[in-house]
Amino acid sequence: MGCGFCTASLKIENPDAGVSMGYDRQTDSFVPAVNRETPGAGRHDFICPGMTMDMVRLAEQVHGKIPDDPLLGTCRELRVCYAADEEVRHRAASGGVIPGVLKHLFETGRIDSAYCLHPGTDPYGAEGRIIQSAAELAGLHGSVYHPANFGKHLYDLYTSPGKFAYVGLPCQVAGLEMLKAKYPELARRHVLSLGLFCGGINTFSGIAYYLEGFRISWGDVERISYREGPWPGKIRVTSKSKGGDILIPRIRGNSRWKILRYIIAFQGYWMLKRCRLCPDQVNDFADIAVGDPHLAKYRAQGGAGFSATISRTERGEEMLKEMLSLGKIAGETVDREDLISSQGYTLDNRRHVTAYVRMAELLGESVPHISVYPELQKTVGVRHYIYAAVDLMKIVLPKNRVIRACYVPWQIFEYVFITFTPSLILRRLIKILRNK
Numbered sequence: 001m002g003c004g005f006c007t008a009s010l011k012i013e014n015p016d017a018g019v020s021m022g023y024d025r026q027t028d029s030f031v032p033a034v035n036r037e038t039p040g041a042g043r044h045d046f047i048c049p050g051m052t053m054d055m056v057r058l059a060e061q062v063h064g065k066i067p068d069d070p071l072l073g074t075c076r077e078l079r080v081c082y083a084a085d086e087e088v089r090h091r092a093a094s095g096g097v098i099p100g101v102l103k104h105l106f107e108t109g110r111i112d113s114a115y116c117l118h119p120g121t122d123p124y125g126a127e128g129r130i131i132q133s134a135a136e137l138a139g140l141h142g143s144v145y146h147p148a149n150f151g152k153h154l155y156d157l158y159t160s161p162g163k164f165a166y167v168g169l170p171c172q173v174a175g176l177e178m179l180k181a182k183y184p185e186l187a188r189r190h191v192l193s194l195g196l197f198c199g200g201i202n203t204f205s206g207i208a209y210y211l212e213g214f215r216i217s218w219g220d221v222e223r224i225s226y227r228e229g230p231w232p233g234k235i236r237v238t239s240k241s242k243g244g245d246i247l248i249p250r251i252r253g254n255s256r257w258k259i260l261r262y263i264i265a266f267q268g269y270w271m272l273k274r275c276r277l278c279p280d281q282v283n284d285f286a287d288i289a290v291g292d293p294h295l296a297k298y299r300a301q302g303g304a305g306f307s308a309t310i311s312r313t314e315r316g317e318e319m320l321k322e323m324l325s326l327g328k329i330a331g332e333t334v335d336r337e338d339l340i341s342s343q344g345y346t347l348d349n350r351r352h353v354t355a356y357v358r359m360a361e362l363l364g365e366s367v368p369h370i371s372v373y374p375e376l377q378k379t380v381g382v383r384h385y386i387y388a389a390v391d392l393m394k395i396v397l398p399k400n401r402v403i404r405a406c407y408v409p410w411q412i413f414e415y416v417f418i419t420f421t422p423s424l425i426l427r428r429l430i431k432i433l434r435n436k
Contacts, residue, residue: 001201001274002030002148002150002151003050003150003172004149004154005048005049006151007020007154008047008179010045011155013045018035019034028203028205029203030147030150047178050368055280055370055371055373056371056372058177062074063313066373067284067373069336070351070375071340072310073310074313075311076316077311077317078308078310078333078334078336078339079308079309079310079332079333080293080309081097081307081330082306082307082331083095083099084328084330089305090305091142092305093292094290094291094305097290098167100323100328101192101288102194103134104319110163110191112162112164113162114131115130115154116140116167117144118139119142122222123146123224126144129153130153130160142228145201145207145226150168161189165192166190168195168196168286169201170281171278173195173283173286174280194287194290195285195287196289197289197292198275198283200278201272202270202271203272205270206266207265207266209264209269210261210265211248216237216246222240230303230304231304235248235249252299256431256435260411264408268391269399270399273360277368279350279372287311287312287316287319288309288312288319289309290307290308290309291307291308292307292342293308293339293342294344295338309331349391352372353370354372355384355388356391357370358388359385365396
């Protein structure tokens with residue numbers, strides 16, 4: 001996953017530990033590496049949210065109880081918000097709530113630093129960094145959909161004095177809570193977690209596949225960003241050979257055929273396997289969880305950015321109320337069903353990850369230890385096993401050119417027939433034929 005909690009926790013126990021995160025060509029992602037033997041380093045000496053994700057224990061640690069709502073987790077208030085500062089809102093991946101909150105925390109002296117993902121200056125350079133002022137936020141806007149060395153400076157975060165905020169994906173926020181449970185001094189310095197909704201991380205090869213459809217070679221990519229311009233944004237590629245930027249659509253403004261290619265590249269065949277075996281799409285253990293509200297109401301508002309925002313803890317809710325009262329963010333409450341609808345069928349699938357784990361075991365894959373909320377064990381259905389089989393088969397399939405030639409026709413079949421409502425099948429067929 002590249003989260004780096006294994007190397008960070010080993011270094012906390014032994015600062016001379018010869019471990020680090022690095023890019024691995026075989027897995028096409030960032031993995032831990034042992035640079036030299038570390039005496040006394042055993043299997044249980046490190047923290048790994050990829051190997052173990054105990055949702056029940058984490059919920060009790062963070063919220064004091066298992067959530068009443070197993071689908072959305074513990075919620076204080078559901079809103080759709082955006083930063084009042086138009087520049088912050090425009091540069092952000094969605095509504096600018098996260099950079100807006102971080103800016104407010106710095107300006108009011110509540111934090112000395114924040115741990116965030118920096119996109120880097122090249123595709124392989126995305127890494128976790130410690131920032132120490134609101135001015136540094138300008139280089140952090142947007143989303144990163146490829147692997148990153150998120151844990152590069154987690155050990156430095158542990159050893160640094162002062163209070164801090166933290167921005168991360170669900171697994172990264174869970175990792176911080178696991179670290180805090182072991183090291184209470186870190187918990188005392190932690191002011192706020194801002195969690196991102198997550199649909200999964202894709203390898204570089206998957207992104208290269210999508211760019212090939214626009215005659216862009218991955219080897220020619222000097223830099224890439226995924227959320228440029230009006231929300232929900234386009235992909236901006238800086239070309240080495242052409243010496244300029246190329247803007248290509250993701251979903252909005254794309255042809256139906258290219259959308260199918262986008263789904264293949266970003267939501268299926270090249271997704272990290274551990275992301276398919278994940279129970280948390282909406283960041284259950286953050287103080288404030290933020291994601292895209294994929295609803296027609298917000299898509300229709302001219303590309304202005306919006307953030308679906310869930311306050312999960314008392315301190316998270318108090319922070320949002322304060323910013324709303326000061327006019328630093330604006331927003332409105334949203335119905336539970338609308339928020340669930342905005343996350344598509346993947347939220348339901350993620351919550352019923354036990355179907356994915358069992359299917360992965362049938363395929364002979366190694367699986368993590370995952371404990372989900374008890375209520376979800378009662379609602380696993382046949383449809384979850386169908387989705388699990390389809391999603392996991394995509395990942396384990398070979399990626400040679402012969403097999404890749406089957407991706408588009410298979411994706412058309414899945415897009416049309418994965419649900420069995422005749423009217424929906426007809427509408428989807430018409431969309432494909434019209435290619436709009």
